[in-house]
Amino acid sequence: MNEAATQNWSTRALERQIGTLYYERLLASQDRAAVEQEAASKLQALGKSPREFVRDPVLLEFLGLPNAGTMLEGELEQALIDQLQSFLLELGKGFAFVGRQQRISTESKDFYIDLVFYNYLLKCFVIFDLKRGELTHQDIGQMDMYVRMFDDLRRGPEDGPTVGIILCAQRDASVVRYSVLQGSEQLFASKYKLVLPSEEELRAELDRERARLAEQRGLYWVH
Secondary structure (H helix, E strand, C coil): HHHHHCCCCCCCHHHHHCCCHHHHHHHHHHHHHHHHHHEEEEEECCCCCCHHCCCEEEEEEHCCCCCCCCHHHHHHHHHHHHHHHHHHHHHHCCEEEEEEEEECCCCCCCEEEEEEEEEEECCCEEEEEEEECCCCCHHHHHHHHHHHHHHHCCCCCCEEEEEEEEEEEECCHHHCCCCCCCCCCCECCCCCCCCCCCCCHHHHHHEEEEEEHHHHHHHHHHH
């Protein structure tokens, strides 16, 4: 656990280290540096994927908002800006704040992106769209357009593809499954929670996740 946190391993990286008995070989070896170097070179081949950086859910209990159920998207955005340091820590490693309400324009229309970050580990822009209610296919289509426009208008020659994250209060699994979110490495929808979940909620969430994974395995088996 300490090594995974220190080295910022992704899930795939941690699975590889377990599968290759990295911990056991490190303890048994007389040349620990050689084992560490060999493991590091193998992990580099895995590369970095936006999917390994996006957190779901995003816990926003640090905002301390008493009227979370009735707040507007603009109020949530302002609260996140006021607590920017805590929000960056919740997002994970490598995030730097770029701006809010960033304008991108076509020949005839202006659009405003709620929050824009840059991840220096992925070397790409990460844009956020905040949604107070349940995720809709219109929200997904809008973010898809934002990502394409940002890639075209703001992305530099050294930058990776822009990543778009819709931060929503509720998310229907079927809407995700039958949309461009399914399998995408550029578009994501993460739920936000304004309070820490109780033990019962955590248990229920784990049960739902196990059922979802079991369903996915069933679909893959059928194909």
